[in-house]
Amino acid sequence: MQQPRVGSDLTSWLFAYPDTYEIGLPNQGLQILYELVNERPDASAERAYAPWIDLEAEMRTHGLPLFSVDTHRAAGEFDIIAFNLSAELVYTNVLNCIDLAGVAVRSAQRSDADPLIGAGGHCAFNPEPLADFVDFFVIGDGEEVVGEITDVVGAWKHSGKRSGTREGLLRDLAGIEGTYVPSMYAVSYDGAALVEVTPRYPDVPPLVAKRTVADLADWPYPRRQLVPVTEVVHDRLSVEVFRGCTRGCRFCQAGMITRPVRERPAAQVREMVSAGLERSGYDEVSLMSLSTADYSGIAELVRDTVTVGAGGGAGADPSRISVSLPSLRVDAFTVDVAAQVSRARRTGLTFAPEAGSWRLRQIINKLITEEDLYSAVRSAYSQGWHRMKLYFLTGLPSEMDPDTEAIAHLAANCARIGQEYTKRASVTVSLGGFVPKPHTPFQWFGQNPPDELSRKVRLVRSALGRNRRVQLKWHDPAASTAEGIASRGDRRVGVAIEYVWRKGGTFQEWSERFDLALWQEAMSACGLDLDWYVHRHRGEHEMLPWDHIGAGLHRDFLWQDWQDALAGHGLPDCRWTPCYDCGACTEYGIEHIVASPVAPNGGSQGTGQDLATGHVVPVELRPRQLAGAGAPAGGGA
Amino acid sequence: MAHDARPRRAGAEPQCRSHPRGWETALRLRVRFSKTGKIRFIGHRDVARVTERAVRKVGLPVAYSEGFSPRMRMSFGLALPTGYESDGEFVELPLVDSAVVDGVAGDTDALDGVDAPSAARGPAIVCRGGAHAPCEHEPELDAPSYCTIAEALSEALPVGMEVSAAVLTDGRGPSLQAAVRMCGWRFEIVGLDEAAAAKAVAALLAAGTVVTERVHKGETVRSDIRPSVEVLQVVGRSDLGAVLSAELSATPRVVRPSELVSALAPTHDMGKARRTHQWTCGAAGRAEPAVPSRCAQRQKETLSG
Structure with missing residues (x-):
């Protein structure tokens, strides 16, 4: 068991996950940073998770603060409390945890000696809704910047955190590339419209560009994955095989903000798998990425992985190691790979076609054909699986009723294929309401209101008719609306988030705790127009709340891709085709790190892609804003 | 006994x-x-x-x-x-x-x-x-x-x-x-002094039946725990209260120390409880499935010393 050191001279981080331990513990980002900080001789890191409502009530009754799980140290004693933001609906939990730590919820009311409140993760790419509560955000990969922040905060700590020095510290933090300090920026509006976000000091960068680690091979973390003694959601070894994805699915924020693709060398993956299994005692490993079937040489890798435990002796029977592949690509090749590694009982397999019709899949750039899906499903049923789960989004741009109804058609065909192989064949359709995300081509799109999403769910249900082989499940459209507020909100929606929290609205991503009425009440009490924030289409020239945050993507690339989407033009994966200069590589002077020049075999997602593409994106290169001293020059801004 | x-x-x-x-x-x-x-x-x-x-x-x-x-x-x-x-x-x-x-x-x-x-x-x-x-x-x-x-x-x-x-x-x-037929326990009763605990123990041992209530699968079940109590005594005190030891038979049913505490002192909470033994019973009398090895004991002492 790892036991962090405790010492008053150590710069101390409390990494907090704003959801329960069971959900938060497996988070790899948090574990990587936890380990990196603890490797430093001058720093220590511990962890905290949001207490469930019953524990919170006990803590408040007995005056107990939020504390670390490692040494039960009070959160208020740490120098930095840093939150992982994986989803928007956890924002009220962030406020609750800050409050439970005994720290003022609003940054402006904190004193010099109070812990700094930090946040990072995918949602930090639109930090504005939490701007009034969080002292600093980290944009992008945290591996390098966590050390730079430790240096700056450590120097301040050792100078005694004297009264009146917090502002200067925050200004120093704002000088670190990839670190956004919201209090260093003034925001002006013209009525509802956002007009300008301007730095308050000349040394504060007008655009905060994300951090990207150039080569994953330099960061073989976590080396010592945490092994929980109680059950958690992903109770297995996880090894990240690559970061980034350039499939270019237009709804997918992760695929836009984590570019370029950086594969971990296969030899390092093998080493991390074998060392990880041996020290953890796990018998299952998950090869993590946004689309693991796209890893160069995936078939060889999984074949090697199942035999990796063969170190001699009967206790290490390699046939006991099972491999899980998250996010299966929709083709028969991928199913064959999955069949090769699945030692467990073959029950269910999940695919994500995301849209029902080829027309709509071209618009969202999820370029899989109906034949791809059917061959994947046929392959799965023929190899012993009998339950297919299909993920779809509804409320996508230009979605018309025939597109929505096509979901039922696809599902029914899959079930029919299954019946050729087994009487038990069944298909589950899981329907989620689409929430447009910042830094994606769909960031300008007006989200469907909840009643429209509900109508589309009913449409699928009635199109399915009395098909007993197909089960329909759907995400609460009301929750999508609240997610939309936080997803594309500006600094002004912070008061509404605070309102919801003050009214007890914690754990909003838990359906039994979610209450849309509370969010609607909060918006109107704060004088904010929910329709304006969530349901309205935005124009090309409108300033967006996250325009001063750089994900590397040119804004004109995103706009062009949005226009191409509406015209039904697909965009190929730039990993294996010429660069279309989205900005993610050229801005940073980095490149894809991919071992194979061609896609792993199979289907339209593999080598068989033949698509009508959009026109060439006009991009010009401009000199890049230097965000911090010593940053390498290159690219444009 | x-x-x-x-x-x-x-x-x-x-x-x-x-x-x-x-x-x-x-x-x-x-x-x-x-x-x-x-x-x-x-x-x-x-x-x-x-x-x-x-x-x-x-x-x-x-x-x-x-x-x-x-x-x-x-x-x-x-x-x-x-x-x-x-x-x-x-x-x-x-x-x-x-x-x-x-x-x-x-x-x-x-x-x-x-x-x-x-x-x-x-x-x-x-x-x-x-x-x-x-x-x-x-x-x-x-x-x-x-x-x-x-x-x-x-x-x-x-x-x-x-x-x-x-x-x-x-x-x-x-x-x-x-195979396990009996368990040995040591447990605290919070806020109860040794004399009061001894009195409660004597009363319980003297009783022919001791009926307690517990909630099992959502239903309140009443049952007699007395047949399971083989040994019960006060062995000392801790910071929290009296410390008792018990040997409880697994038949007719497995009784928990918390049930004993609710019978002995209904208004007091149980503090820490620790199982000390599990015994199997054979022709040669009762025995533990494995006794602590002296090697392991020595290692532990070396570490703590």
């Missing part, structure tokens, strides 16, 4: 459950471990999961079930309620056929770098990292004892779970869960 097991009632004999198919012939490693400190808050299923991972870390040659999703075979003694500590938990791990190597006749290649086992003491157990010979220092034990395996398992288990013995048994006999 009551050091011999006395069946309380003719009809209350526990059924001797047979093992799953394939168990009867296998040799089993019987492991005794503790569960103290913070780790007492993990449940029985969690204990099974961390034990399974520890076995894999050590590379013990434990048998798996057959079928689509093979699971590691293991069998625990009586389940310990979550929140209770214990000095006497047991798990039996059936070994694969190729797991043991006879010191004289066996495949000595597998014993590379390990002291050659004494044929008189028992076979070596071949793990992933090498073979483990039985301990030479405990000649009085009936079964071969493997202190180095105990040590490796302790290292692989979470803090608070310490392995005090690992002995090799033949595959005969009922499962531990069925």
Whole structure:
């Protein structure tokens, strides 16, 4: 068991996950940073998770603060409390945890000696809704910047955190590339419209560009994955095989903000798998990425992985190691790979076609054909699986009723294929309401209101008719609306988030705790127009709340891709085709790190892609804003 | 008193459950471990999961079930309620056929770098990292004892779970869960002084029946706990209150110390409770499935000293 050191001279981080331990513990980002900080001789890191409502009530009754799980140290004693933001609906939990730590919820009311409140993760790419509560955000990969922040905060700590020095510290933090300090920026509006976000000091960068680690091979973390003694959601070894994805699915924020693709060398993956299994005692490993079937040489890798435990002796029977592949690509090749590694009982397999019709899949750039899906499903049923789960989004741009109804058609065909192989064949359709995300081509799109999403769910249900082989499940459209507020909100929606929290609205991503009425009440009490924030289409020239945050993507690339989407033009994966200069590589002077020049075999997602593409994106290169001293020059801004 | 097991009632004999198919012939490693400190808050299923991972870390040659999703075979003694500590938990791990190597006749290649086992003491157990010979220092034990395996398992288990013995048994006999007939306990009653506790104990022992209520699967069940109480006495005091010890028979039903506390002092809470023993009962009287090995005890003392 790892036991962090405790010492008053150590710069101390409390990494907090704003959801329960069971959900938060497996988070790899948090574990990587936890380990990196603890490797430093001058720093220590511990962890905290949001207490469930019953524990919170006990803590408040007995005056107990939020504390670390490692040494039960009070959160208020740490120098930095840093939150992982994986989803928007956890924002009220962030406020609750800050409050439970005994720290003022609003940054402006904190004193010099109070812990700094930090946040990072995918949602930090639109930090504005939490701007009034969080002292600093980290944009992008945290591996390098966590050390730079430790240096700056450590120097301040050792100078005694004297009264009146917090502002200067925050200004120093704002000088670190990839670190956004919201209090260093003034925001002006013209009525509802956002007009300008301007730095308050000349040394504060007008655009905060994300951090990207150039080569994953330099960061073989976590080396010592945490092994929980109680059950958690992903109770297995996880090894990240690559970061980034350039499939270019237009709804997918992760695929836009984590570019370029950086594969971990296969030899390092093998080493991390074998060392990880041996020290953890796990018998299952998950090869993590946004689309693991796209890893160069995936078939060889999984074949090697199942035999990796063969170190001699009967206790290490390699046939006991099972491999899980998250996010299966929709083709028969991928199913064959999955069949090769699945030692467990073959029950269910999940695919994500995301849209029902080829027309709509071209618009969202999820370029899989109906034949791809059917061959994947046929392959799965023929190899012993009998339950297919299909993920779809509804409320996508230009979605018309025939597109929505096509979901039922696809599902029914899959079930029919299954019946050729087994009487038990069944298909589950899981329907989620689409929430447009910042830094994606769909960031300008007006989200469907909840009643429209509900109508589309009913449409699928009635199109399915009395098909007993197909089960329909759907995400609460009301929750999508609240997610939309936080997803594309500006600094002004912070008061509404605070309102919801003050009214007890914690754990909003838990359906039994979610209450849309509370969010609607909060918006109107704060004088904010929910329709304006969530349901309205935005124009090309409108300033967006996250325009001063750089994900590397040119804004004109995103706009062009949005226009191409509406015209039904697909965009190929730039990993294996010429660069279309989205900005993610050229801005940073980095490149894809991919071992194979061609896609792993199979289907339209593999080598068989033949698509009508959009026109060439006009991009010009401009000199890049230097965000911090010593940053390498290159690219444009 | 009551050091011999006395069946309380003719009809209350526990059924001797047979093992799953394939168990009867296998040799089993019987492991005794503790569960103290913070780790007492993990449940029985969690204990099974961390034990399974520890076995894999050590590379013990434990048998798996057959079928689509093979699971590691293991069998625990009586389940310990979550929140209770214990000095006497047991798990039996059936070994694969190729797991043991006879010191004289066996495949000595597998014993590379390990002291050659004494044929008189028992076979070596071949793990992933090498073979483990039985301990030479405990000649009085009936079964071969493997202190180095105990040590490796302790290292692989979470803090608070310490392995005090690992002995090799033949595959005969009922499962531990069925074989355990009595448990020893030590527990605190918060805010009760020793004299008051002694008075309550005397009253309980004098009573013919002690009916308590408990909620079982959503229903309130009333039952007599008196038949299970073999020994009950006050043994001292702690910072919180009186400390009692008890020996409770597993028949006619398993009684928890918390039920005793609610019968002895209904207005007081139970403090910490610790299981000290689990006993099986045979023709030769009662016995523990495995006693703490002196080697393991010595190691513990060296560490703490």
